[in-house]
Amino acid sequence: MKDSEEVQRLVRLKRYETPGEEYFSSFADEFKDRQRSEMLSRSSRSLLAERVTVWFDGLHGAKWLVPAGAAAAAIGVGIFVSSDKVESEGSPQSALVGHVTAVNEVSENDPAQLAEENIHIKLPKPDQRVPNLKSSFPGNGFGLLPASSRGNLREL
Amino acid sequence: METARTTAVTSSREVTDGKKIRRIDPDQDLIVRSRQGETAAFDELVEKYTKKLYGLVYHMTSNHEDTNDILQDVFAKAYRALKRFRGKSTFYTWIYSIATNMTLNFLKKRNRRRTMSLNDVDLAIERDKDFIEATSKSDPVREANISELQERLNMAMQQLSDDHRAVVTMFDIQGMPHAEISKIIGVSEGTVRSRLFYAHRQLQTYLEDFRN
Numbered sequence: 001m002k003d004s005e006e007v008q009r010l011v012r013l014k015r016y017e018t019p020g021e022e023y024f025s026s027f028a029d030e031f032k033d034r035q036r037s038e039m040l041s042r043s044s045r046s047l048l049a050e051r052v053t054v055w056f057d058g059l060h061g062a063k064w065l066v067p068a069g070a071a072a073a074a075i076g077v078g079i080f081v082s083s084d085k086v087e088s089e090g091s092p093q094s095a096l097v098g099h100v101t102a103v104n105e106v107s108e109n110d111p112a113q114l115a116e117e118n119i120h121i122k123l124p125k126p127d128q129r130v131p132n133l134k135s136s137f138p139g140n141g142f143g144l145l146p147a148s149s150r151g152n153l154r155e156l
Numbered sequence: 157m158e159t160a161r162t163t164a165v166t167s168s169r170e171v172t173d174g175k176k177i178r179r180i181d182p183d184q185d186l187i188v189r190s191r192q193g194e195t196a197a198f199d200e201l202v203e204k205y206t207k208k209l210y211g212l213v214y215h216m217t218s219n220h221e222d223t224n225d226i227l228q229d230v231f232a233k234a235y236r237a238l239k240r241f242r243g244k245s246t247f248y249t250w251i252y253s254i255a256t257n258m259t260l261n262f263l264k265k266r267n268r269r270r271t272m273s274l275n276d277v278d279l280a281i282e283r284d285k286d287f288i289e290a291t292s293k294s295d296p297v298r299e300a301n302i303s304e305l306q307e308r309l310n311m312a313m314q315q316l317s318d319d320h321r322a323v324v325t326m327f328d329i330q331g332m333p334h335a336e337i338s339k340i341i342g343v344s345e346g347t348v349r350s351r352l353f354y355a356h357r358q359l360q361t362y363l364e365d366f367r368n
Contacts (some may be wrong), residue, residue, distance in 0.1 A: 007356050007359045011309065017212070
């Protein structure tokens with residue numbers, strides 16, 4: 001025990017190993033310079049975020065305000081979104097947009113409609129277009145119908 | 157001796173708030189002002205704790221330049237982390253924890269890099285007036301060569317493990333109580349006492365010549 005105390009007494013002498021006051025004052029100056037230059041290099045956005053965080057942290061007695069504020073913000077966003085939706089449903093422009101969307105949806109999804117787009121119309125040969133038409137008929141090369149048959153067809 | 161281990165710096169005022177006892181950090185005002193962006197308030201904290209933290213880091217590293225660099229980093233880190241300081245401990249304990257952890261990390265890196273040589277041990281303060289006065293007044297070392305004693309003390313400290321050196325620095329050199337040390341290092345008081353016991357036993361061997 002005594003040995004231990006002697007050792008402690010020797011080790012305690014080390015507390016006198018300390019640099020002079022000049023060192024400590026220059027250390028403080030060095031730190032200030034470093035701190036200021038660090039602060040200047042930081043963006044204004046990060047400083048604002050820090051200030052906001054500190055302000056929120058300062059609300060120790062009213063911590064319930066944080067979830068309450070978040071809930072109020074969520075409700076506000078919800079109301080804004082729903083009112084925007086109702087407005088858009090009521091306007092004619094939006095109705096048209098809605099219709100186009102619907103059509104697009106059908107055309108994209110309905111296979112019958114897709115097939116319709118690919119239909120090719122096959123016309124009969126010119127000599128088969130009018131029954132009993134002679135191939136030597138002079139108007140054959142210029143039109144579909146002979147002049148005599150036009151009236152009949154019009155009546156049809 | 158134990159009574160001298162609580163300094164004015166560390167003591168926190170206790171206030172009875174109903175049934176609860178709240179401890180008021182003596183640095184509370186400076187902390188609040190620093191968090192609000194008042195750099196002058198943080199400068200006051202730096203000036204207040206530089207000497208004590210210098211002692212802690214220096215006696216763990218035994219190198220003035222390393223101590224200077226570590227201390228700069230400690231205060232910079234503390235300033236950045238101040239907004240996350242919840243006041244569960246005093247500012248003094250909090251910044252001491254930062255300094256201790258940063259120094260232990262530094263020592264781990266340094267030990268990996270190379271082993272400590274005598275040249276790394278700073279002997280520049282061996283002509284310190286206070287030290288000479290103290291050693292000349294103390295009986296067991298009156299006849300000893302002061303320079304040699306200083307060197308032996310430093311080398312003996314360096315023989316200890318980093319964890320053991322940390323508790324010896326805080327307890328023997330800085331005069332901190334076991335409870336405070338356990339809070340700073342994050343171990344039980346029993347572990348602090350145990351580390352001190354083994355560290356003292358090891359130091360006895362290294363300082364055998366100077367004890368008589």
